[in-house]
Amino acid sequence: MLGPVILAASRSDKMRRLVSAAPGTKQVVARFIAGEIVDDVVPIVRDLTARGLEVTLDVVGEDITTVEQSYAARDAYLELIGRLKELGLGERAEMSVKLSMFGQSLEDGHELALSNVRPVVVAAAEIGTTVTLDAEDHTTLDSMFAIHEELRKDFPQTGCVIQAYLFRTEEDARRLAANGSRVRIVKGAYKEPASVALQDKAEIDKAYVRIMKILMDGEGYPMIGSHDPRLIAIGQELARRAGRKLDEYEFQMLYGIRSEEQNRLAAEGHRMRVYTAYGTDWYGYFMRRLAEKPANLLFFVRSILTK
Ligand code: FAD
Numbered sequence: 001m002l003g004p005v006i007l008a009a010s011r012s013d014k015m016r017r018l019v020s021a022a023p024g025t026k027q028v029v030a031r032f033i034a035g036e037i038v039d040d041v042v043p044i045v046r047d048l049t050a051r052g053l054e055v056t057l058d059v060v061g062e063d064i065t066t067v068e069q070s071y072a073a074r075d076a077y078l079e080l081i082g083r084l085k086e087l088g089l090g091e092r093a094e095m096s097v098k099l100s101m102f103g104q105s106l107e108d109g110h111e112l113a114l115s116n117v118r119p120v121v122v123a124a125a126e127i128g129t130t131v132t133l134d135a136e137d138h139t140t141l142d143s144m145f146a147i148h149e150e151l152r153k154d155f156p157q158t159g160c161v162i163q164a165y166l167f168r169t170e171e172d173a174r175r176l177a178a179n180g181s182r183v184r185i186v187k188g189a190y191k192e193p194a195s196v197a198l199q200d201k202a203e204i205d206k207a208y209v210r211i212m213k214i215l216m217d218g219e220g221y222p223m224i225g226s227h228d229p230r231l232i233a234i235g236q237e238l239a240r241r242a243g244r245k246l247d248e249y250e251f252q253m254l255y256g257i258r259s260e261e262q263n264r265l266a267a268e269g270h271r272m273r274v275y276t277a278y279g280t281d282w283y284g285y286f287m288r289r290l291a292e293k294p295a296n297l298l299f300f301v302r303s304i305l306t307k
Contacts, residue, residue, distance in 0.1 A: 003291040007191035010287030011063075020283060024303035028296075032256045032289045033060065034278040038083045041278040044255075045084075045093055052266040054273040055093040056132060056252065061101040061281040067112065070103030074116040076279070081123045090127030094159075095120065096275060098134045099144055110143045114150060121155050132159035132182065132223075137190045138166055138197070145172065152181070159223065163188030164208035165197040173211045177218020184223035184252060185211050189288045209234055216242040216249065223273070225252040227261070236270075246270060254289070 009015040019025055034044045045055050059076045077095060084090045097120065103112035121131045133148050135141060148160040159182035162169045166188065176183045187204050188197065198204050208231055215222035216238040224235040232251060239249050250271035253262050266272040277285050290296045 002294050002297060004191050006287055006291035006297065007189075010284050010291070015287075016283045019287070022304045024306070025300075028300045028303050029282055029286050032254065032277065032286060033282045034255055034276045036278065036280050038080055038278075041080075041276065042083065042087065042089075044276060045089055046087075048274050048276070049089065049092045051263060052272075053262060054250070054271060056096045056273050056275050057093055058096040058098075058134070058275060058277040058279075058285075059101075060277045060279040060285045062098045062136065062284050063100050063105065064103065065106075067103060067106060070101070070106065070112055070116050073101040073103075074120060077120045078123055081120070081127060081129075084129075085127045090124075090129045092129075094129045094273075095124055095131045096134050097131055098136055099147060100136055100140060104140060104143055110146070113143070114147050117147065118151065121151050121158055125155055125157075130155070130157040130159065130182070132161065132184060135161035135163050135186070135188070138168075138192055141166075141168075141172075148181075152179075156180070157182060159184060159221075161186060161225070162211065163190075163197075164211055165192060165204045167196060167198070169207070169211055170214065173214040174218075177215050177220050180219040180221075182221040182223060183215055184225045185215060186225040187228075189292065205231065209238075213238050216244060222249045223252050224249065225275070227253050227258045229261070232261075232265070257289075 034041045041057065048055050057080060059080060061073055064070055077097065084093055097117060099113040099117065102116040103109050106112060124131050133144050135144065144160065148158060151158040161184040162172050164185060164187050185208065187208060198207060212224065212235055224232065226232060246269050250273055251265050252273040252275055255274050255276040262272050262274060290300060
């Protein structure tokens, strides 16, 4: 019940100010956000890769309001890629980007987001890595898939994300599986109306399994983004039945969540990628993590009260 309320709050400027100023917030945010600047995240990338894990890096931010901010987002990723190059870490760290941070919702936002994300994809390719386009709320997805298709003409390794809770997703999965895309499947983290998305958790899980099967049986590279032990086990079984080798799909989890399970899957020989978010504009990302698990909210409230 609390999830939708927290997700609504994740879009409120008033709540943003309140949460950001609360004592104790920083300590809880640090569980999910790897730091504020590139130099905070570098040792974490080193540590994760030394433990046999792969990484995808997200400079947090979304829903910007000016074109200048969209350029700043592009430049933040270019700085990150430059740093990974210097350190020789490019091949094990890919990037995840939110197109809203690249200007997608501004005037002529589709073209602006495409022109901002392209240099990031080019720079990533130059250091031997790639970019995945995150999925945001359902109103942004036609534009996201069109940008994904456009980028794939020159950079076929560019990935995208699909969300099991949306009615449209099985069809999207079929198209992407047939055209050989890298696709991350997730349950979905936004507050979506019943007109476009399943609302019942069990139904979302069933849809997730159907979509995983489409991806595993297809021509692309499935990326299973979930912490749900049941779905991970089913993913392994579907991969086995589809005759996929261990390097023909991967698991992905978020930094700070179920780290032992991340280590266990990597130790079993699975490709296990940790989605590692950093930056100063952490509010939206942080609130979605609270919405996913009520215990996180309780921990957050306690840490405020004990300060
Ligand atoms: P759940 O049923 O929510 O969780 C299963 C178990 O995992 C829980 O019981 C709990 O033990 C643990 N867990 C899950 N979430 C948390 C948490 N926040 N804190 C502590 N424990 C937790 N969503 C999008 O809409 N677009 C994206 O682009 C996107 N990218 C993602 C990338 C990755 C790598 C991952 C893992 C998730 C991403 N998500 C994205 C979020 C996703 O949609 C879900 O909201 C999130 O993964 C929770 O669903 P779950 O599959 O882990 O299952």
